[in-house]
Amino acid sequence: MTVIYDLPGHLIRRLHQISVSAFTAETAAAGFDLTPVQFAALSMLEENPGIDQATLAGLIAYDRVTIGGVISRLEARGLIERTVCESDRRARTLRLTERGASVLRTIWPAVRRTQEVIFADLSDDERATLLSLMRKIADANNDLSRAPLRAATGRPDQDTSGS
Amino acid sequence: MTVIYDLPGHLIRRLHQISVSAFTAETAAAGFDLTPVQFAALSMLEENPGIDQATLAGLIAYDRVTIGGVISRLEARGLIERTVCESDRRARTLRLTERGASVLRTIWPAVRRTQEVIFADLSDDERATLLSLMRKIADANNDLSRAPLRAATGRPDQDTSGS
DNA sequence: TACTAATAATACGCATACTACCTATTAATT
DNA sequence: AATTAATAGGTAGTATGCGTATTATTAGTA
Numbered sequence: 001m002t003v004i005y006d007l008p009g010h011l012i013r014r015l016h017q018i019s020v021s022a023f024t025a026e027t028a029a030a031g032f033d034l035t036p037v038q039f040a041a042l043s044m045l046e047e048n049p050g051i052d053q054a055t056l057a058g059l060i061a062y063d064r065v066t067i068g069g070v071i072s073r074l075e076a077r078g079l080i081e082r083t084v085c086e087s088d089r090r091a092r093t094l095r096l097t098e099r100g101a102s103v104l105r106t107i108w109p110a111v112r113r114t115q116e117v118i119f120a121d122l123s124d125d126e127r128a129t130l131l132s133l134m135r136k137i138a139d140a141n142n143d144l145s146r147a148p149l150r151a152a153t154g155r156p157d158q159d160t161s162g163s
Numbered sequence: 164m165t166v167i168y169d170l171p172g173h174l175i176r177r178l179h180q181i182s183v184s185a186f187t188a189e190t191a192a193a194g195f196d197l198t199p200v201q202f203a204a205l206s207m208l209e210e211n212p213g214i215d216q217a218t219l220a221g222l223i224a225y226d227r228v229t230i231g232g233v234i235s236r237l238e239a240r241g242l243i244e245r246t247v248c249e250s251d252r253r254a255r256t257l258r259l260t261e262r263g264a265s266v267l268r269t270i271w272p273a274v275r276r277t278q279e280v281i282f283a284d285l286s287d288d289e290r291a292t293l294l295s296l297m298r299k300i301a302d303a304n305n306d307l308s309r310a311p312l313r314a315a316t317g318r319p320d321q322d323t324s325g326s
Numbered sequence: 327t328a329c330t331a332a333t334a335a336t337a338c339g340c341a342t343a344c345t346a347c348c349t350a351t352t353a354a355t356t
Numbered sequence: 357a358a359t360t361a362a363t364a365g366g367t368a369g370t371a372t373g374c375g376t377a378t379t380a381t382t383a384g385t386a
Contacts, residue, residue, distance in 0.1 A: 090333065
């Protein structure tokens with residue numbers, strides 16, 4: 001009958017919609033006000049302090065323009081610190097503030113609950129299968145996206161000591 | 164290492180990103196200028212002529228406000244006709260124009276190619292498994308979304324003759 | 327050294343997505 | 357009949373997500 005429902009793209013969109021909704025609900029219930037993108041940015045910055053916006057965009061597979069806006073809002077809220085890179089004055093070096101690190105530490109339980117909510121009706125086997133198949137598609141079509149996943153290139157200002 | 168990559172939500176977002184990108188690329192290459200949402204709206208209207216915006220939103224699981232904007236743009240481009248419903252003057256009766264129906268007829272091959280591109284690296288079994296698991300999650304968490312899927316209720320002005 | 331190409335970030339515009347609020351209209355209730 | 361509740365659609369505001377163009381800066385080349 002309705003052909004739309006059989007299209008993978010439609011199902012994927014529904015899943016995304018549900019995933020974002022679950023994230024918002026769980027984190028809001030825990031007292032946080034972060035979007036999935038903002039969380040991803042903070043999380044990636046914690047593990048790669050000192051990277052610039054373009055590198056961050058590549059690491060979480062986002063458009064550079066989009067990340068610029070996300071970073072601006074996180075900076076305005078005092079969760080991220082943005083300074084001009086000394087070795088390349090075109091770039092902006094990004095770092096978590098103390099408050100940003102604190103938020104990230106405390107929000108993780110809610111984020112884990114989000115994933116549990118989404119997968120609630122699947123068995124362990126089904127979860128593993130689904131994750132594996134999704135990863136396969138994401139990896140295979142990485143270049144198809146306008147914001148492909150890219151590894152960090154190791155900028156001059158980036159900390160390599162780890163956290 | 165990087166925990167983000169293991170989160171289902173992140174993978175789902177990547178899939179969605181890839182799906183939208185593939186849709187845009189394939190349809191644009193075929194000479195069309197439709198977004199996935201616009202296509203879904205047109206497609207659903209073809210099968211349910213005469214429904215109002217709220218019903219349409221429910222059928223394709225979209226937010227009512229979002230659909231309002233989508234409909235406005237489609238109407239401005241002459242693909243959809245929007246008239247005040249006679250039996251309920253709050254509602255707007257939606258119908259495809261001749262041009263809208265024509266676009267829909269000719270764009271389908273490109274849409275099918277989109278799905279083929281996304282699933283290119285999966286076997287038939289894997290495709291079936293993935294679709295089945297995604298459908299399971301979408302169905303189970305329908306109410307979790309702010310725009311749950313809802314069946315048409317059969318408004319007075321809706322055509323029941325079928326296409 | 328002057329010119330060119332490449333890159334980081336931004337500005338602008340379009341199109342989702344959703345929350346909160348508002349108006350008009352209809353349905354339900356007293 | 358009057359009041360209340362519910363519904364359809366809209367506006368305003370925030371936040372993605374991405375295309376295109378522009379600016380500042382760096383790197384490469386003649």
